[in-house]
Amino acid sequence: MAKSSSKVRCAVIGLGMGWHHCKAFSECPEAEIVGLVDLNADQHNKVKEFAPNATFYTDYKEMLKQEKPDLVTIALPNFLHAKVAIDAMKAGANVLGEKPMALNTKEAIKMRDTAEKLGKKLGINLSYRFTPQARALKDMADQGFLGDPYHAFSKWTRLDGFPRFGGWFGQHEFSGGGPLIDLGVHRIDLALWLMGSPSPVTVSGMAHKQIGVPRAKKQKLKFDVEDFATGFVRFDNGASLVFEISWGNFQQKQEDMYTKVTGTKGALIHHNPGDGYDFNAEYVTEEAGHVVHGEISQTRGALRSSYAEMVHCIIDDRPFLASPEDGIHIQQILDGLYKSAKLGREVKV
Numbered sequence: 001m002a003k004s005s006s007k008v009r010c011a012v013i014g015l016g017m018g019w020h021h022c023k024a025f026s027e028c029p030e031a032e033i034v035g036l037v038d039l040n041a042d043q044h045n046k047v048k049e050f051a052p053n054a055t056f057y058t059d060y061k062e063m064l065k066q067e068k069p070d071l072v073t074i075a076l077p078n079f080l081h082a083k084v085a086i087d088a089m090k091a092g093a094n095v096l097g098e099k100p101m102a103l104n105t106k107e108a109i110k111m112r113d114t115a116e117k118l119g120k121k122l123g124i125n126l127s128y129r130f131t132p133q134a135r136a137l138k139d140m141a142d143q144g145f146l147g148d149p150y151h152a153f154s155k156w157t158r159l160d161g162f163p164r165f166g167g168w169f170g171q172h173e174f175s176g177g178g179p180l181i182d183l184g185v186h187r188i189d190l191a192l193w194l195m196g197s198p199s200p201v202t203v204s205g206m207a208h209k210q211i212g213v214p215r216a217k218k219q220k221l222k223f224d225v226e227d228f229a230t231g232f233v234r235f236d237n238g239a240s241l242v243f244e245i246s247w248g249n250f251q252q253k254q255e256d257m258y259t260k261v262t263g264t265k266g267a268l269i270h271h272n273p274g275d276g277y278d279f280n281a282e283y284v285t286e287e288a289g290h291v292v293h294g295e296i297s298q299t300r301g302a303l304r305s306s307y308a309e310m311v312h313c314i315i316d317d318r319p320f321l322a323s324p325e326d327g328i329h330i331q332q333i334l335d336g337l338y339k340s341a342k343l344g345r346e347v348k349v
């Protein structure tokens with residue numbers, strides 16, 4: 001922490017999703033927002049209430065030079081994640097970067113190596129880990145409920161939930177991919193986390209472009225990424241993962257999220273029973289020859305936001321819950337899926 005302040009001096013770069021970063025820091029007594037950055041000055045107005053004393057910049061490099069923040073959070077389009085994180089760490093800041101970690105594994109490894117070389121903390125905002133349901137499931141997995149986890153199924157599919165055509169989310173050069181790199185990151189992460197973070201070895205999959213590309217073409221707007229991805233992953237410990245991720249396909253619900261990890265003693269499930277972002281944590285096991293299942297109501301209670309947690313990691317000098325290695329494993333699966341889809345065969349990670 002900077003000597004002049006007892007608080008962790010935070011800066012937020014990118015003020016779309018960054019709105020949530022600003023709100024969370026404003027609710028964290030140990031944090032002080034000193035810098036806000038966006039190319040679009042209108043975005044500043046939306047977050048001013050959370051940080052009336054913070055200086056607004058349109059150039060993040062100037063902000064790093066002037067403010068010398070302890071912590072920088074990055075909520076920029078995906079193609080900027082690696083570059084800005086590395087610049088921020090070189091300027092002396094710790095970094096909490098939005099998911100996905102980067103555009104690809106190569107960039108993600110460069111980020112991790114920079115953090116290690118400079119002795120900076122680098123967290124990835126795999127924010128679903130911070131939901132009480134996911135934490136409760138993780139506690140059960142850590143206590144051995146699953147036995148030996150050997151398979152996971154994970155999905156996040158939408159009936160119709162495309163980002164705006166013509167925007168960066170739907171252009172490969174800026175986003176690195178479609179729903180797989182946008183929504184899939186969260187569900188693949190939950191599966192890997194509950195399985196105990198095995199390393200991916202091979203990936204096989206498909207990336208379909210049946211809906212988004214033709215629709216965007218009709219509107220004469222840019223969109224060149226998949227709208228549906230499905231994959232099969234083998235891990236170093238013999239476990240497997242199957243996933244389905246989409247921004248649009250025929251299904252009953254608007255949002256369908258479901259992650260199930262199966263082990264030798266039981267299964268753990270994280271899903272949205274309704275059509276929104278309310279989650280259930282459930283278990284299935286066997287007792288005295290009978291199948292038993294139910295909802296997990298015990299949680300650790302209120303959790304810190306991922307942003308406040310990062311502030312505390314800096315104060316206590318401990319690692320963030322989602323590490324660069326976690327981000328790299330996910331990125332390897334994404335790279336593998338896109339390569340497999342292109343080549344039409346299973347690929348090594």
Ligand SMILES: NC(=O)c1ccc[n+]([C@@H]2O[C@H](COP(=O)([O-])OP(=O)(O)OC[C@H]3O[C@@H](n4cnc5c(N)ncnc54)[C@H](O)[C@@H]3O)[C@@H](O)[C@H]2O)c1
Binds near residue numbers: 076
């Ligand atoms: N953890 C989550 O659940 C979650 C949720 C939503 C978005 N995200 C991630 O957050 C990131 C941002 O997504 P978003 O929805 O806010 O996108 P967005 O396009 O709405 O916002 C990005 C902002 O960055 C600004 N910007 C672009 N280039 C810039 C530059 N060079 N310097 C400064 N500002 C610049 C834009 O003006 C815009 O305000 C993405 O990587 C996305 O995947 C994560």
